[in-house]
Amino acid sequence: xxxxxxxxxxxxxxxxxxxxxxxxxxxxxxxxxxxxxxxxxxxxxxxxxxxxxxxxxxxxxxxxxxxxxxxxxxxxxxxxxxxxxxxxxxxxxxxxxxxxxxxxxxxxxxxxxxxxxxxxxxxxxxxxxx
Numbered sequence: 036x037x038x039x040x041x042x043x044x045x046x047x048x049x050x051x052x053x054x055x056x057x058x059x060x061x062x063x064x065x066x067x068x069x070x071x072x073x074x075x076x077x078x079x080x081x082x083x084x085x086x087x088x089x090x091x092x093x094x095x096x097x098x099x100x101x102x103x104x105x106x107x108x109x110x111x112x113x114x115x116x117x118x119x120x121x122x123x124x125x126x127x128x129x130x131x132x133x134x135x136x137x138x139x140x141x142x143x144x145x146x147x148x149x150x151x152x153x154x155x156x157x158x159x160x161x162x163x164x165x
Contacts, residue, residue: 060143063122067141070149071117071124075164078151085162090117096126123154 062070073092077085088098097114115128123138142150147165152158 061122062141062143062149064119067122067124068119070141070143070163076149077162077164079160079162094118096128098128098131124151 071090074090076088076090078088080086086098088096090096094116095114096117097112099112113128113131115126115131115134117124117126119125120138122140124141125136125138127136128134138154139151144150144160147163149161149163150158151161
């Protein structure tokens with residue numbers, strides 16, 4: 036006997052969501068810490084370049100925007116602190132963003148890349164240096 040149509044469609048939808056969740060794994064806790072601690076992460080920019088951020092194992096973060104032309108508009112480099120809060124990566128810069136704390140949700144995607152979404156809805160893609 037075949038399952039009823041609504042049950043069958045629901046099962047297909049669940050399988051599709053499970054496949055997507057597997058393909059884009061949300062990082063949290065220790066896994067999130069391991070993904071960024073001691074790493075250099077390159078944020079993709081709208082004009083095709085990359086913006087490097089260094090997440091030091093001791094909780095410091097620094098970034099240099101000279102390569103992306105940031106120096107023409109703002110302070111080209113800054114430093115601050117980063118930490119993991121559950122399923123979010125949080126960071127607070129000294130100068131950038133007026134020192135406001137922002138937190139991000141990170142998902143692993145293909146090819147060593149991360150999809151990120153900031154708590155204000157801004158999102159993008161990043162590449163983790165090997």
